[in-house]
Amino acid sequence: MNPPHIQATILIIIIPLMSSYAIPLLGWRWKRSAYFIALTAIGASLVCSLILLSTVLTQGTIHYHLGGWLPPWGIEYVIDPLNGFMGVVVCTISFLVTLSSKKSVEKELPEKKVRFYTIYLLLFTGLMGIVVTGDVFNLYVFLEIASLSAYALIAIGEDGAPLASFNYIIMGTIGACFYLLGVGYLYIVTGSLNMADLAKLLPPLYDSKVVLIALAFFLIGTAIKMGLFPLHVWLPDAYTYAPSAVSSFIAPLMTKVMAYILIRILFTVFKPSYVIEVVPVASILSWIAAVAIIAGSILALAQRDLKRMLAYSSVSQIGYIVLGIGLANKMGLIGAYLHILNHAFMKGCLFSVAGALMYRTGRRNIFQLHTIHRKMPFTMGALVIGALSMIGIPPTAGFFSKWYLILGSIEAQNWVFVAVILASSLLNALYFFRVIENVYFEVSQGGLKEEPAGDPVREVPLSMLAPIILLAAGILLLGLYNERIISGILVLALPRGF
Amino acid sequence: MIVPYENVIIKTICRLLLPFLQLYAIYVLMHGHYSPGGGFQGGVMMGASFILLVIAYGLDDAQRRISVKALTIYACLGLFIYSGIGALALLMGGNYLDYGTLPLPLSSIPKIRAMGILGIEIGVFLGVMAIMIFIFLAIASYETGGKDD
C-alpha cells in the first residue's frame, strides 16, 4: 500500500479527469460552477505536483503501478526530477491562465462556458498524463486526449478558426500516427512498451535498422506536434484564431510538453550515446533548430497581428529548446530545460496580455495600440517585461536560458549556433520593440485616438490582471533565482552520464 | 434533417430488430471481461441501435425518446463509474484501478477483480453508447443550426 504522497501521482490526473465530467453534470443547473470546478481541479493538481516534486527531490524516483500490475506488463507511472519539474511547470501555468480565463470566456463564449471548461480540463488531463506516464503507448493515448481537446478548443474561435483547427487535426493526426508507428516498431523488436524496460532492452539492438526507423518516426511525430520548423504550418493559424483563453493556455504548454516527449524519447528510451554517437540524430536536430530559430524570428517580423507575431515567435523559441536538446551537453540541456520553464512563463504572460487587449479593445493589430499604456498601465508593464525576456535582457528569465544555450554551443565548439542565438535575440528585439514603441509613444503615427465602440478602454478586471502580473513577476523571479532551480532540480533531471 | 421514411417494412423490421440488437449489446458487455467483447464493443452496438432508430423513425422521434441532456448524463455517469471504481480502489488503500482491494463479498481476489472489471466495462458501455449517439445527433441535426455549442 502506497502512502498518500505517492498516490498524488495518480491524483494529479484523475482529479481533473473526474472534474471534467462533473462540470457538465453540475453545469446544467449552475452555469457559473464550471469555472470554479475547473480552477479547483487544476489547483488540486498543482498541490499534487508540488508534493510530487518535493517527494522526488527528497526520496528519489517514484514508481507507481497502475492497478497493481507490475511493469513491464502493467502501465507504470514514473516520476523522476524531470517529470516532477514538468508537472509543476504545467500546473502552475495552467492555474494562472485558468484564473485569468473567467472574464474572457464569459465575453467571447458566453453560451459555451460549460462545455468549454469540460474540454479545457480534458486538455489539462492529457498534458498531465503525458508528463507523468512511463509507458510509450499510454503516452500516445494522453497525447491524443490532449490533441483532440485542443482541436475542439481551437475550432470555437473566430474567423478562420475552424479551418485552422482542421489543418491542425490533419497535421496532428499525422504526427500522432508517426509516433504510434514508432511505438509499433519498438514493440516488434523488444516486445515491451515500458520506457525503463525499453531502455534496458534496446542497447543490444542498436545496430538494427528497425530501431533506427522507430527513432525516425518518433522524431517526425514529435516534431510535427511541437511545430518545429518546417513542420510548423498548423501553429500560427491555430494560435491566432483560437479564443484568447485557449491560446494563452495552449501556446505556453502544448509545444513544451511535446518537447518534453522528445527529451524522453531521446534520452530515456534511447541512450544519449545512441542519439549522439551511433546515429547523429542530435546534431541533425540542432541544425534544424538553428534554422527554425532564424526562420521563426524572420516570419514574426513580417506580422502585424500581435497573436500571430507571438505564434511565429513560438516557432522560433521551440527552436531554442530543440537546439539545447540537440546540443546534448550539460549546459545545452540545462538551457533547454530552463527554456521550457521560462518560455512557458513568457508566452503565458504575452498571450494573456494579448487576451487582455482583445478583451478590452478587440484589437490585435500592433499598429493600433497607441496610448493604450495610459488605460492599461499594468498590463502593458507586463507586456514590456515579457518582451524584454523574449529578447533576453538580464535579469529576466529569457536571458538565462539563452546564456546556458550559448555556453552549451561554445562547449560544443559550434560557432554557428552561437551566432544564431545571438542574431535571433537581435531579431526578437526588432519585433518586440516595434510593439513597445507603438504602445508607448503616441505622437509617432499621428495618434489613433478614437475609442473602440462600447465600453471605454480601461484596465482589465482583477481576475485577469492578477495572473498577468504574477506571470510577469514570475519571469523576473525565475531569472534571479535560476541558479536555485538549476542546482536544485534541473541538474538532477539531466539524463545519466551528463 | 433526417425525416422518417414512410415505409412499413423498414419500420417493422426495425422494431423487430432493435430489442435483439440491444440484448446482444448487453450480452457482449456482460461477457467482455473473460471473452472477446467488452464495454466498448457493446456500447457501440447499443449506440448503433439508436442510430438505426433515428434512420427509421426520424430525428424528432428519436430525440423524444432520448434527449441530449440525458445523453450527457449517461456519458458522464459512465465515465464516473469507471474512474469512480478506480478511485474507490484508491480509497481502499490500493493503487488506482487495483480492483483486488474493492470491498466486495466474494471469496477470492481474482473473483473480486473480475467483478471490478465488469463494473469498469459497464461504465465504458454507458459512456460509449451515449457518446456515439451524441456524435450522430450532433452531426445529423446540423441543419437545424445552433447545436454546435
Next chain:
Amino acid sequence: MDIVYSIRPLLAILVSLGAAALILASGRRPNLREAWTLLAAVAKFLIVLSMAPSILNGQVLEYTVLPLSPGISLQLRVDPFGLYFGLLASGLWIATSFYSIGYMRGLNEHAQTRYYFCFAVALSSTIGVAFAANLLTLFLFYELLTISTYPLVAHKETPEALAAGRKYLTYLLTSAVFILFSIAYTYQLAGSLDFVAGGFLKGQGSPETLRLLFVAFILGFGTKAALMPIHEWLPTAMIAPTPVSALLHAVAVVKAGVFSCLRVIDYVFGPSLLSDLDLWLVLGYFVSITIIGASLLALAQDNLKRRLAFSTISQLSYIVLGAALITPSALMGSVLHMAFHGFMKITLFFCAGAIFVKTGKENISQMNGIGRRMPLTMAAFAVGAFGMAGIPPVCGFLSKWYLCLGSMEAREAVFVLILLTSSLLNVAYFFPVVYNAFFKKEAGGAPPVREEVSWWMLAPILICALMSLILGLNPDAFIHFHQIAGMVAASIRGF
C-alpha cells in the same frame, strides 16, 4: 586587501530603484514625484560617500546578493575604481536632478513621470555597473542601463526622436551581442568571471583566441564608449532633452562604456597580457583615430549639442587611450579624466540646455552676443571650454598632463603629439563659441537684457563649473578623486 561584507553597495543601487517605484506611484503629484528624485539622489550620494573612508583605508566592500548561474553570483564589490565611478555618477546625479526639474518645468515637457522613472532606473544601473564584481553582474546592469535610457532618448516622441531611439537600441543591443559572446567565451576559457586587478585571462587560451576575445570585448563595450566608427548613435541621440544628454555624456551611459572598457583592459586581460599579445599599441592607434577624427568632425557642427557630442566622443577616447598605454601614469590620467571630463562636460551641456530653455536657440551661429544676456551661464561655459582644451587651472589640464606623462613612459611620443593636436582642435571648436557669445553683437541689434534661467538650473551649472576649477587647483578636494585614482593605478599589477 581586507574584504568587508557590507550591504551598503546593494542599498546604493536599491535606493533609486525604490525611488523609481515611488515616482511611478506619485505620478499625479509633480512636487512629491520630484521630491523623491531629489531625496534618492542625495541618499544615494551619501551612501556611496559613506563607503569612501573604508576604501581609502585599503579595504574592499563586498556583498553577494544571490547566485546567478553555477559558479557566478550577482555580486557587488566596491574597489577603488568602482567607488570612483560610483562617486562620480551619484554626485553628478544630484546636479542633474536639480537641473532636470528646472529644465522640464521650464519647457513644460510631457510624460515627466516616465522621464523621472527612467532616470532613476538608469542611475541604479549605473551604480550597479560601478559596483559589479564580475562580468555577468556588470552585463546585467549594463543592459538595464541601455533599456532604461531608451525611453529617455526617444522622449520627444517625434519621428526623429523615435528614429534616434531605434538607432540607439540598434547600436547598443548589437554591441551587447558581442559582449554576451565574449563573456560566455571568457567563462568557458577561465571558468570564472570575477574581476581581478591585473587580469585573470593570462595563460587561459591561445593568443589568437585571446586576441579575438579582446576585439569582441572592445567592439561591445566600445560602442557605448562611442569609439569611432561605432559612435554614430551618440550625435543622433542629441535629440533627447538636454538633461538626458548630460546624463548620457557626463554621468552614466558613455562613462559606463569607458568604465567597462577599463574593467576589461585592466581587470580581465591585464596590462601584462595586453603587452604579450601586442594589443595595446593597436588599441592606442585605434582610439587615436577617434581622438583626432571626432575633433575634426566637431569643427563642422553648427548645432551646439552636436558639437558637444563629437567633443565627448573625442574625449572618451582619451580615457581609453590612457588605459591602452598600460603605464601607471597613463592609467592615472585616464581615471582622473573620467571624473574631470564628467564635471566639465556636464557644465557645457547644462549651459547649452539653459540657452535653449531661455532663447530656444540650438545653433552656434545664432548665439552671437548671448554672453551679455546670460553672463553667468556663458562664464560657466567658458570654464568648461577652457578645461576641455586643457588649459590650467581648470581640471582638464591635470588629467591631460598625466596622459602625456604616461605616453612618455610608454616611450610612444606620438601619442603626446596626438593629445596636443586634439587640444588645439578643442581650442578651435570651443573658443569661437565663447568669443562670439561675449564679443559679437546680437543679430537683431536690440539692446541685450540680462535674463538668466531659474536658479534650479543655474545653481547646478555654477556648482559644476566651480567644481571643475577647484578640482583643477586641488584634485583631492572634497571627494579625493586624485587619491582614489592613485589607488586604482597602484592596485593594477603587471605594468
Next chain:
Amino acid sequence: MIDSMMSKYNYWMYIILMMIGFYAMIGKKNLIKKLIGMNIFQTAIILYYISIGVKKGGTVPVLMEGLPRAADYVNPLPHVLMLTAIVVSVSTTGVALAVILLIYRRYKTLEEDEILKSIR
C-alpha cells in the same frame, strides 16, 4: 530479395495504404476527402499492428483447457492497443466532422481553395 519482400507483405500493404491516405490528406482539396485520407492513414497503422500480433496456428487469446503454452495464442497486446487506437481514431473523426460542419456553416463550401478565397 523478392522472397524477403514477399515474406513481409503485410508491411508493404500497410505502407501502400498509408501512402494512399497520406496522398489524400496532402493532395486533395476537399476537406471530406482529406478526412477520408486521414481515416485510411489511421486504418493502415491499425492493420499493421494487428498483423504483427498474428501467429500461424494461434487462437483467440482467452485461456482454454488443453492449450497451456503461450505460443498457442496470438499476441493479444497489439489488438488491445489497437482497440484504444480505434477509439482515438473514432474520436478524431468525430471532432473532424464537427469542425467540418462548422466550416461548412461558415463558408458554405468544403473546397479549401474557395474557403481561402473567401477568407481573404
